[in-house]
Amino acid sequence: MWFKAIFGPTLYRIYQLGSEPSHVYEPNIAENFADSVIKWIKICCSISYWTSPLLLTFLYRRGTFTAPGLVSLGNYGIGLGILVIVAVFVRAFGRLMNQEYRSFIQVLTNAQSNFTSNAKSQLGRYDFDFSAWPVDFDARTYLSGIPLQSRSSDNTVGAVNRLTSLPMSVLSYICVHTFGRRMLYPGALSIIQALVATSLGDGREKLVEQFRGTRAKVHTVDGNDIDTMFVDRRKEPASENGRFLVICSEGNAGYYEVGCMSTPLDAGYSVLGWNHPGFWGSTGIPVPSQEQNAIDAVMQYAIHRLDFKPESIILFAWSIGGYAATWAAMTYVDVRHVILDATFDDIEPLAVARMPVSWRTLVEKTVKTHLNLNNAEQLLRYPGPVLLIRRARDEMITTIDPSVISSNRGNVLLMKLLKHRYPCLVDEGTVIALREWLSFDKPGQTAVWQKYNVRDDWCSAIFKSYYDVNTTTCYPSRIGEGLSLSEKNQLTLFLASKYMEEFESTHCSPLPSLFFHDPWRE
Numbered sequence: 245m246w247f248k249a250i251f252g253p254t255l256y257r258i259y260q261l262g263s264e265p266s267h268v269y270e271p272n273i274a275e276n277f278a279d280s281v282i283k284w285i286k287i288c289c290s291i292s293y294w295t296s297p298l299l300l301t302f303l304y305r306r307g308t309f310t311a312p313g314l315v316s317l318g319n320y321g322i323g324l325g326i327l328v329i330v331a332v333f334v335r336a337f338g339r340l341m342n343q344e345y346r347s348f349i350q351v352l353t354n355a356q357s358n359f360t361s362n363a364k365s366q367l368g369r370y371d372f373d374f375s376a377w378p379v380d381f382d383a384r385t386y387l388s389g390i391p392l393q394s395r396s397s398d399n400t401v402g403a404v405n406r407l408t409s410l411p412m413s414v415l416s417y418i419c420v421h422t423f424g425r426r427m428l429y430p431g432a433l434s435i436i437q438a439l440v441a442t443s444l445g446d447g448r449e450k451l452v453e454q455f456r457g458t459r460a461k462v463h464t465v466d467g468n469d470i471d472t473m474f475v476d477r478r479k480e481p482a483s484e485n486g487r488f489l490v491i492c493s494e495g496n497a498g499y500y501e502v503g504c505m506s507t508p509l510d511a512g513y514s515v516l517g518w519n520h521p522g523f524w525g526s527t528g529i530p531v532p533s534q535e536q537n538a539i540d541a542v543m544q545y546a547i548h549r550l551d552f553k554p555e556s557i558i559l560f561a562w563s564i565g566g567y568a569a570t571w572a573a574m575t576y577v578d579v580r581h582v583i584l585d586a587t588f589d590d591i592e593p594l595a596v597a598r599m600p601v602s603w604r605t606l607v608e609k610t611v612k613t614h615l616n617l618n619n620a621e622q623l624l625r626y627p628g629p630v631l632l633i634r635r636a637r638d639e640m641i642t643t644i645d646p647s648v649i650s651s652n653r654g655n656v657l658l659m660k661l662l663k664h665r666y667p668c669l670v671d672e673g674t675v676i677a678l679r680e681w682l683s684f685d686k687p688g689q690t691a692v693w694q695k696y697n698v699r700d701d702w703c704s705a706i707f708k709s710y711y712d713v714n715t716t717t718c719y720p721s722r723i724g725e726g727l728s729l730s731e732k733n734q735l736t737l738f739l740a741s742k743y744m745e746e747f748e749s750t751h752c753s754p755l756p757s758l759f760f761h762d763p764w765r766e
Contacts, residue, residue, distance in 0.1 A: 248349050249336035253373030254279065255348050256445050259452055266449055269345075275338030278331040283438065285328060290434040296422055352376060368459065371448055374471050374525030380460035381549050383541035412609055419606065420614040428591070428615060429530040429564070431497040432522035440499070444524060447501030451475065451517075455509060460549075461525075462518070464541040468534060471525025472518045472542060473500050474550060475509060483512040488580065489552040491542060491572070492517045493565030495586075495752075499524055504562040504585065510757035513558070516550070518542045520568075532567070532616060539568040543576055554578040560760070563587055563640065563751065567617040574625035581629035581763050585747075585755050588641045588653035589620035589660055597643040620660040627719055631763035632658055632744040633755065636685050640751040650683040658682070658744050666739060668724035674736040681737050686746055693741075696733045703738035706731075707766055717766050 260266040271279065292299055307313050339345045348370050355363040359378040367377070430436055437444075451457035455475045462470040477486030490508035492515060494500060500517025501524075508515050521528030521538050528534045546552050559582045561569035566587030573582045588594060592611045599607045611617075623630065634654045637646045644651040659678060662670040670678065681692045710723045724732055742764035747755065 245340065245346075245349075246336060248353065249339040249345075250332055252339065252345075252349050252352070253376035255345055256371040256373075256441075257449065258344065258348075259369050259371065259449065266453060268445075271345075272338045272342055275335050275342065275345075278335035278338065281331040282328065282335070285324070285331075287434050287438055293422070297418070348372070368452070371445060371452075374459075374461065375469075375527070377459075377461045377525075379463045379469065381541075381545045382463040383537075383544045384463065384465050386544040386548050409609075412606065413613070416606060416610040416613055420610050424610055425529065425531060425615065428595075429496045429520065429522070431495075431499065431520065432530055436497065437524055440502070444499055444501040447499070448473070451501065451505070460545070462541045462545045464528075464534075464537040466528070466534060466537045468521050468528035468538065469526060470518050470521070470538050470541055471500075471523075472516060472545065473505070474517075475505075475515045476550075477512060477514040480512075485512040486514050488556050488558055489514045489516055489546055489550065490558045490560050491539075491546060491569075493539065493559070493561040493568040494520065494523075495563030495565055496530075498562065498565070504560065504565075504755065507755045507757055507760050508558075508560060511760045513760075514552075516542065516546055531614065535568050536571050539572045540575065543572055555580055558583065561585065561587060562755070564591075564617065566619045567591075567622075570619045570622035570626070573628070574622045577626055577628065579628065581631070582623070582626060583631045583633070583760065583763070584619075584623075584657075585633040585759075586635045586638055586641060586654070586751055587619060587632075587657065589618075589657035590653070591615060591617040593643055593656075594641060594653060620657050623657070623661060624664045627717070629763035629765050630661065630743060631761075632661075633759055634744055634746050635751055635753075636746055636748045638751045646750070649685060650679070652682075654744070655679075655682040658740060662736070662739055662743065665719045665721060666724060666736075667720050668722055669727075669732050669736050669739070671732075673729050674732045677733045678736050678740055681740055685748070689741075689746075693737060696737060697730070698734045698737050700738065703735055706735060711766055 255269045255271075257266065257268045303309065303313075303317075308317055339349075351363075351366050351370065352372075355367040356376075356378055359380075364380075426433055448459070451473050452459070457473045457475045460472050460474065462472055464470060477483040480486050490513045492500065492503065492505050492508065494503040494517075498504065499519055503517065505515050505517040518538065519526040520530045521534040522530050526538070528538070543557075546557060547554065554576050555578055557576070557579045559569040559572055559579055561583075562585045564587070566584045569582060569584065573579060592608060595607050595611050595615075596604055632654060634652060636649065638652055638654075639646045641653045642648060642651045643653065659670070659675065659682075662678070663675075677692070677696055681689050684692060707723065710721075711717070714722075724735060727735070745759060747753075747759060
């Protein structure tokens with residue numbers, strides 16, 4: 245029992261059981277104090293790693309890397325190690341004195357030795373450090389058969405160029421693995437997770453008790469474990485949308501516990517949420533390859549374990565979650581449709597806009613090589629219905645400021661999508677009207693419609709007549725051939741209004757469920 249108390253997971257709360265209400269687990273003084281010491285040591289180590297370039301420079305200037313300095317540094321390390329060991333044993337003693345923890349560790353031990361449905365039901369009563377949760381689904385058993393997309397731009401570079409660019413490549417690697425990806429995905433930082441831990445616990449409690457959610461650990465092909473939460477509405481007669489599953493991909497500081505799951509839940513759908521690699525219960529780091537493997541595993545879990553066909557799956561993403569959603573869309577092209585809220589076409593322009601001008605070359609190199617989140621490139625490979633939600637006062641995905649709505653990168657995502665799907669309509673002539681329409685909020689867009697005399701009924705009739713002849717929706721479409729510039733302008737603005745809706749809000753406000761509806765279908 246001592247061994248289990250030493251290496252056992254942290255217990256957060258016990259969910260409702262019969263007449264016994266849900267309550268937060270209350271550690272005794274010994275466990276609480278020791279756990280706080282261990283937690284803050286972990287946070288300090290994380291901050292030290294994140295700021296390692298600055299920290300190493302500071303230590304070097306202080307003469308720490310001399311012989312006496314290294315001895316002093318070693319003494320500090322030994323002292324810290326002793327502190328950790330003492331704290332671990334004090335915590336174990338406190339746990340052994342707590343009846344609730346002893347009961348929990350017995351349930352966990354049984355589940356780890358034989359993870360039956362009954363054992364999972366018993367374990368589901370507890371909210372604890374997810375690293376100890378047994379694996380529910382291993383994606384290695386069900387491979388998609390589609391190779392992961394390479395995002396490196398250096399494969400075609402000659403040997404001489406590689407050699408000359410080596411210093412920049414080394415600097416780029418250092419930047420991305422110290423502060424770069426942490427700036428891009430702050431939700432993976434220990435200090436951020438410590439700050440929001442209570443809110444996340446409350447969110448899980450709501451999902452489990454109010455929505456009867458089921459938590460599961462999904463193992464990816466690259467060895468990560470993904471924390472998921474599934475709410476099943478298929479057996480609820482009052483929920484017509486329950487037969488469809490919405491897979492939610494969160495933002496760069498979002499978690500399923502407090503993220504965009506609430507929107508499809510309010511609309512009555514079955515919902516599957518998951519956390520990015522490195523976010524709360526998920527392991528790994530949030531880089532493109534691991535993001536791809538994570539969403540691939542989640543899709544396999546939804547299809548093979550939860551028994552949803554791709555045609556019944558909706559991909560919904562907020563902000564940077566658009567990368568995982570668009571990758572899933574181009575990989576599983578039969579999904580019902582895709583809804584992207586407050587997302588962008590490519591991360592590079594946003595990264596460049598937020599860094600010093602003198603860093604431009606380094607930022608471009610780093611993004612293209614290590615963090616190339618090119619949502620537009622992936623979305624163009626998906627042939628199904630798409631709905632884009634643009635935030636009118638979005639402060640995150642604009643390259644100038646929120647008041648300049650024309651700098652919203654969601655605009656570029658829409659233009660790229662329409663140009664790809666309707667090349668005979670969206671061309672050099674009509675893109676002028678499209679850019680003008682995208683430069684305004686709703687009232688201004690209405691004026692642009694009036695300026696170009698857009699007739700909704702005429703546009704709908706044109707598409708109907710086209711698809712009466714061309715019964716299969718196939719892209720690129722030839723609609724628009726032989727039309728005048730005035731007619732093409734009307735159809736282009738008509739399409740823009742069907743593919744994109746505007747939400748009068750900033751980046752982080754929850755999306756109301758009224759925006760969550762089927763996209764326009766031709």
